[in-house]
Amino acid sequence: MAERRYSKTHEWVTVDGKTATVGISDFAQAQLGDVVFLDLPKPGRKVGKGEAFGVIESVKAASDLYSPVNGTVAAVNENLTSHPELVNSDPYGEGWILKVDLAGAVPTDLMDEADYKKAAEAGAH
Amino acid sequence: MPNRTPLYDRHVALGGRMVDFGGWEMPQQYTSIRDEHLAVRKVAGLFDVSHMGRLNVDGRDAEAFLNSIVTNDVAGVHPGHAQYNLMCREDGGIIDDLVIYKSSPTDFVVVVNASNREKDVAWLRAHLPAGVAMEDRTSEVSLLAFQGPRAEELLPKHTSDTRELPYFGFVKGSIAGVDGYIARTGYTGEDGFELFVPSKHVGDVWDALLENGRGQGVLPAGLGARDAARLEAALRLWGNDMDETVNAYEAGLGWTVKLDKGDFVGRDALAKVKESGPRRRLIGLSMAAGNIPRHGAAVIKDGARIGTVTSGTHSFFLEHPIALALVEVPSLRAGDTVSVDVRGREAPAEVARLPFYRGSAHTASAPAKSKDSN
Numbered sequence: 106m107a108e109r110r111y112s113k114t115h116e117w118v119t120v121d122g123k124t125a126t127v128g129i130s131d132f133a134q135a136q137l138g139d140v141v142f143l144d145l146p147k148p149g150r151k152v153g154k155g156e157a158f159g160v161i162e163s164v165k166a167a168s169d170l171y172s173p174v175n176g177t178v179a180a181v182n183e184n185l186t187s188h189p190e191l192v193n194s195d196p197y198g199e200g201w202i203l204k205v206d207l208a209g210a211v212p213t214d215l216m217d218e219a220d221y222k223k224a225a226e227a228g229a230h
Numbered sequence: 231m232p233n234r235t236p237l238y239d240r241h242v243a244l245g246g247r248m249v250d251f252g253g254w255e256m257p258q259q260y261t262s263i264r265d266e267h268l269a270v271r272k273v274a275g276l277f278d279v280s281h282m283g284r285l286n287v288d289g290r291d292a293e294a295f296l297n298s299i300v301t302n303d304v305a306g307v308h309p310g311h312a313q314y315n316l317m318c319r320e321d322g323g324i325i326d327d328l329v330i331y332k333s334s335p336t337d338f339v340v341v342v343n344a345s346n347r348e349k350d351v352a353w354l355r356a357h358l359p360a361g362v363a364m365e366d367r368t369s370e371v372s373l374l375a376f377q378g379p380r381a382e383e384l385l386p387k388h389t390s391d392t393r394e395l396p397y398f399g400f401v402k403g404s405i406a407g408v409d410g411y412i413a414r415t416g417y418t419g420e421d422g423f424e425l426f427v428p429s430k431h432v433g434d435v436w437d438a439l440l441e442n443g444r445g446q447g448v449l450p451a452g453l454g455a456r457d458a459a460r461l462e463a464a465l466r467l468w469g470n471d472m473d474e475t476v477n478a479y480e481a482g483l484g485w486t487v488k489l490d491k492g493d494f495v496g497r498d499a500l501a502k503v504k505e506s507g508p509r510r511r512l513i514g515l516s517m518a519a520g521n522i523p524r525h526g527a528a529v530i531k532d533g534a535r536i537g538t539v540t541s542g543t544h545s546f547f548l549e550h551p552i553a554l555a556l557v558e559v560p561s562l563r564a565g566d567t568v569s570v571d572v573r574g575r576e577a578p579a580e581v582a583r584l585p586f587y588r589g590s591a592h593t594a595s596a597p598a599k600s601k602d603s604n
Binding site for chain 2: 138141142144160162165166167193
């Protein structure tokens with residue numbers, strides 16, 4: 106399943122076999138403004154769906170990051186340490202945040218692109 | 231319904247993310263705070279600062295009146311120069327900080343903070359003597375700030391020669407063919423200009439400045455870049471770093487207080503503070519990447535809260551977070567270490583020398599040129 110799915114808290118996830126890649130949406134990065142720092146977990150840490158796994162700091166504010174899936178952190182994007190702005194410039198590519206070894210299935214309540222877009226736009230007003 | 235400046239449509243067309251600031255809908259950023267901030271530091275940035283209040287004060291006793299209500303010595307300013315000033319309550323609390331432009335001893339323009347304009351107008355009017363007139367010209371006259379080390383060379387054609395214009399000096403002149411006033415003042419620590427132009431022509435001036443700077447790295451810059459630049463230059467922001475509960479000495483602005491110039495509102499209270507020494511002091515803090523000190527965060531030393539962060543950001547130019555903080559330990563010195571509450575934990579911070587960065591302004595954050603400093 107390479108299709109990107111979204112949480113209500115503006116994280117995205119794609120799944121390749123048993124590994125999920127997690128980031129934040131284009132809408133979220135635009136709302137946050139320039140990202141200057143990410144506080145991320147170490148590989149090996151267990152994360153649960155809806156649970157805060159880290160913090161993202163923009164010039165405007167600090168926000169919690171929530172895991173859209175259950176599993177164990179396999180890797181974090183080390184590039185973000187020196188180039189946090191990748192989250193702004195390429196949120197679905199170079200700006201990925203976390204890789205997670207999935208425990209169980211991908212939650213079914215995540216939104217597809219169209220539904221997420223509708224929800225994000227509604228929430229912005 | 232918030233106020234809009236005459237450039238509102240241009241801001242939106244340029245992709246500006248509009249936010250409420252002091253009752254005005256202003257662009258926080260167009261593309262990126264980082265890019266806009268770096269443009270100001272390396273080339274030049276163009277800001278719409280028309281939200282700030284512009285008040286004409288004139289009449290036979292205008293100078294005596296202003297001198298009786300602000301802290302600095304307006305009489306000591308040469309015509310054609312501006313001066314940074316505080317307006318205080320009787321108890322010394324800061325009502326607002328303002329820049330007074332003196333055309334002559336009978337003719338002044340006072341620039342005030344947007345959020346304080348109505349309060350300032352009421353305060354000035356309540357003290358206004360016969361023989362002095364005040365007019366709020368904020369709508370008729372717009373204000374642009376063109377700031378950066380290359381601002382002077384990137385002024386558009388049909389602009390008056392500014393090479394002889396000193397820091398904090400201003401002249402009547404032409405900007406891209408539009409008659410107005412050119413002042414070598416600003417709020418970024420960089421060289422540059424604040425341009426007073428009739429509101430009906432400000433769009434032409436804005437367009438000419440951006441057009442001329444295209445390909446040179448000039449960017450329109452929003453409130454985010456402005457806040458970062460002023461913080462690096464340690465220029466205080468009313469409402470964050472000072473307000474009516476803070477006095478000039480606590481804010482580190484004692485240099486604007488001229489106790490020997492004659493009586494003015496707040497003089498007695500400020501004389502007492504000067505004699506006993508301020509209880510609190512505004513200091514600079516420098517932190518490691520990732521620890522962004524936010525407005526309101528606790529400053530801690532030896533386990534006890536000693537003060538509060540008043541302004542903080544990540545400096546894209548200095549590449550680490552910086553902050554101003556009001557602390558109850560006036561004895562702290564540059565190099566001392568304290569802690570700041572960042573997301574619920576104590577992060578180390580070093581007391582920094584101010585300003586954090588001295589830009590291309592001829593004398594960043596120095597007093598206006600006056601007779602006694604010549």
